[in-house]
Amino acid sequence: MSTDAIVLLRDDHKEIRRLFREFSRANAGARATQQQLAGKIIEALTVHTYIENETMYPEVRRLLPDLEDDVLESYEEHHVADVLVMELAAMSPEDERFRAKMTVLQENVMHHMDEEEQDWLPKVRAGLNRKQLVELGQRMLEQKKTAPRSPAQPSALKKTIDAVLD
Ligand SMILES: [Fe+2]
Numbered sequence: 001m002s003t004d005a006i007v008l009l010r011d012d013h014k015e016i017r018r019l020f021r022e023f024s025r026a027n028a029g030a031r032a033t034q035q036q037l038a039g040k041i042i043e044a045l046t047v048h049t050y051i052e053n054e055t056m057y058p059e060v061r062r063l064l065p066d067l068e069d070d071v072l073e074s075y076e077e078h079h080v081a082d083v084l085v086m087e088l089a090a091m092s093p094e095d096e097r098f099r100a101k102m103t104v105l106q107e108n109v110m111h112h113m114d115e116e117e118q119d120w121l122p123k124v125r126a127g128l129n130r131k132q133l134v135e136l137g138q139r140m141l142e143q144k145k146t147a148p149r150s151p152a153q154p155s156a157l158k159k160t161i162d163a164v165l166d
C-alpha cells in the first residue's frame with residue numbers, strides 16, 4: 001500500500017465523492033439509508049479534514065511558504081464544512097432542512113476537493129520530493145487511527161473552536 005501523502009488524500013476524496021453520490025441516489029423516503037449515509041459522510045469528512053488540518057496543511061505551509069495563501073483558503077473552506085457537519089450531526093432526515101443542508105455540504109466539499117486536486121496537490125507534488133511525501137503519508141495514516149470520527153469528539157471540537165476564535 002502506498003503511503004504517498006497525495007495518493008492517500010486523493011483516495012479519501014474518491015471515497016467521499018462515492019458516498020455523496022450514493023446519498024444523492026437514495027430515495028427521499030428512504031430515511032434510514034439517508035441517515036446511515038450521512039453518518040458515513042460525516043465520519044469520512046471529520047477524519048479527512050483532521051489529518052489535513054493537523055499534518056498536511058501545516059507541513060506544506062512550513063516547507064512551501066509560497067503556498068501559504070492556498071493553505072489559508074483551505075482552512076476557511078474546512079471551517080465552512082465543519083459548521084455544516086456539526087449541524088447535520090444533530091439533525092435527522094425527518095428535518096425539512098436536512099437534504100438541503102446535505103446538498104450545500106456536498107457543493108462546498110466538491111468545490112474544495114476539486115481545487116485541491118486540480119490546483120493545490122500538483123503544486124505540492126512539484127515542490128516536495130518523494131521521501132517527504134511518503135513521510136507525510138505515513139504520519140497521516142498513523143494519525144487516522146486516533147483521529148476523531150464524529151464532530152462532537154473533543155479533538156474535533158477543538159479545531160472548530162480554534163478556527164472561530166483565531
Ligand atoms: Fe481539504
Ligand SMILES: [Fe+2]
Nearest residue numbers: 009052113116
Ligand atoms: Fe482533501
